[in-house]
Amino acid sequence: MPGALKKVTDNLGAARVILRAGLVPIPRADRGIYSILSVDRYGPFAGVVHAHARNGLDAVAVVDERGQLTYAELEELSNALVRAWVADGVTPGSVMGAMCRNHRGLVLAMLAAAKAGTKLVLMNTGFAPPQLMDVAAREQVRAFVYDEEFQEVADALPADVRRYLSWGEDPSGRVRALDELVLDRPTDTVPRPPTHGSFVLLTSGTTGTPKGAPRERTSALSAAQFLDRIPLRNGQTMVMAAPAFHGTGLSQVGVALALGQTVVMQRNFDPEAALSLVAENRADTLVVVPTMLQRIVDLGAETVAKYDTSNLKVIFAAGSALSPDLCTRTTEAFGHVLYNLYGSTEVAVATVATPAELAEAPGTAGRAPVTCHVELYDDAGTRITKPGRIGRIFVSSGLSFNGYTDGHDKERINGLLCTGDVGHFDEHGLLFVDGRDDDMIVSGGENVYPLEVENLLVARPDVLEAAVIGVEDTEFGHRLKAYVVTAAGAPRDEQDLKAYVKTHLARYKVPREVVFLEELPRNATGKLMRRVLIEMDSPYT
The missing domain is CATH 2.30.38.10 (Luciferase; Domain 3)
Incomplete structure (x- = not known):
């Protein structure tokens, strides 16, 4: 299909999905037109909040441990924050950074950055000072918003960059909190910025220093990629357990706000607390990364049954591979509600697997x-x-x-x-x-992809997690080495695990060594830090 025709076909298909999902208010054409104009004014993230507030949407937008914020309150607070930043020298086109957990402060920073026409770099909350310094210098960050708990990490930045606390208080009084900044500021509509604000997402950094992937070409039509295969609809409630600084969390917060939903934010992930939030808020959607989902189902059927999750229509999982075993166990625990999204920081959405597809082929990306x-x-x-x-x-x-x-x-x-x-x-x-x-292992001339062996191992009830790497070998070039986390009280039998793999896979896929760990090294978004395992095995470390 020619490129121009494909683009027209894609846009028509996206428009149909958006109408079906109720993203455009019908029959209130006036509100629909105002929503389009608002997105054109501030971009899709801030534009939809502005439109909802001006159109009189009487709904709670964000819930966190401090309470509730309506769409009108989000609009007014973000307007006040824009004016505070402008008075402090933040100009359109400047670069800001944010290192925040899931809470209203991060959402307000995102909205204000968009309305101010600035670029916001979303920092990984797992950064150590050297990583933060490297990324901030490369991206030319001139103002930084952070939670109080990251004070020691933020101290690595120059004092004139380390300006705003999104959560908590600075005992020294040198850094002002967002709550303080917005006091006594006008809350009416702010002018249209000369250029749209944008986000810079960071890659996982599992193989080195995280790279910056700008998100500048977003549009309201992009929401169709999620709404096409996932039944997110107007007025629902979403529990956001996945970190909002990552593509998974950011995209779903954006879609939820566009649909006028209520986003319940979990500041620090705890599996049972996540279930409690779903039950308390009669949530329709739970957004997680696979390691979070693993921890939830590992609570066991008795614990899961303590919480009323009957209103849950969607468990949205993305960010890393979803094993067939985890798909099956999730369905057993919650019914046919699991949606597996495959994509990356660079490409965004690639595919989505529906519950029917996961029932037919557990582990598929759809x-x-x-x-x-x-x-x-x-x-x-x-x-x-x-x-x-x-x-x-x-x-x-x-x-x-x-x-x-x-x-x-x-x-x-x-x-x-x-x-x-x-x-x-x-x-x-x-x-x-x-x-x-780049994870493929060539052993004895045969190609081995670690994920196949890892998925087989975690299908055992006595194995919680598994990771496989290639280790240099004089005879085979490389041999397989497995790192395994066992369930509580389970025996750690290396020979039993080797024999299990041998009965299910080809001989060259059997790990020559099995090392038992208490936990696998993962970053803040739950991705396996395979590089750390390789370094552990290196004779030079």
């Missing part, structure tokens, strides 16, 4: 939603169409980035962006992600 296109290519750049054949995954999406903030880019073929993963389609057109391209 199919591409409207406006998204997924293709597989071999190392020579030839497209792969045969079911079952593994290839490198390439994606085109209306949200795909134009390149990293340092000027580098990922590989592109025919307008599609490389995800860095490899996968295959089955005979029904469902996508399966087999692992990272």
Whole structure:
């Protein structure tokens, strides 16, 4: 299909999805027009809040441990914050940074940055001082918003950059809190900025210093990618357990606000507390990363049954691989409500698996939603169409980035962006992600993708987590080494685990060594830090 025709077809499909989901108020055409104008004025994130407030939406927008904020209150507070920042020298086009947990302060910072026309770099809450300094210097951050708990990390920045507390108080009085900044400021509508504000998301940093991936080409139509395959609708309630600084959390906060939903924010993840929030708020949606979901189902059926989750229609999981075993256990615990989104910081959305697809093929990444296109290519750049054949995954999406903030880019073929993963389609057109391209282990001339072995191991009831790496070997080039976290009280039998893999997979996929750990190294978004395991094995560390 020619590019121009494909774009028209994508936009028409997205418009149908948006109308079906109720994102455009029908039959109130006046409100719909005002919403469009508001998005044009402030961008999609802040524009929808402004439109809801002006259209008189009488609803709670955000709930956190401090209480509730309505859409009108969000609008007024963010307007006041814009004026405070402008008075403090923050100008359109400047770069700000934020290092915050899930709470109203982060949402207000996002809204105010958009209305002020600034670029907001969303920092990982797991950063140590050196990482924060490196990223802040590279992105040229001139003002920084952070939670009180990150004071020691923030102290690595120059005093004139470390300006605002989003949560808590500075005993020295040198850093002003957002609550203080907005006092006695006008709350009426702020002028349209000369340029839209934007976000910079950071890659996971599992293989090195996190890269900056700008989100500048967003539009209201991008919400269709989620609404096409996931039944998010107007007026629902969403519990946000996933970190909002990450693409998963940010995208779903944005979609929820666009739909006039109530977003219940969990500042620090706790599995049982997440269930309690779902029950207390009669939540329709729970947003998690897979490690969070794993911890919830590991609570056991008796604990899960203590909480009324009967209103839950969607468990939205994204951010890393979802094992077949976790898919099955989630369905057993909550019914057919699990949606598995596959994407990346760079490409945004690639595919979504529905509950029906996960029941048919646990672990699948599903199919591409409207406006998204997924293709597989071999190392020579030839497209792969045969079911079952593994290839490198390439994606085109209306949200795909134009390149990293340092000027580098990922590989592109025919307008599609490389995800860095490899996968295959089955005979029904469902996508399966087999692992990272650079994680592949060549052992004795055979290609092994760790994810296959890891998924097999975690399917055992006595194994909670597993990670497999390649270790240099003089005979085979590399041999497999597994790191395993066992369930409480389970025996740690290396030979039993090896024999189990041998009965299910080819001999060359059997780990030569099994090391038992109390926990696997993961970053703040739950992604496995495979690099740490490799460094643990290195004779030079």
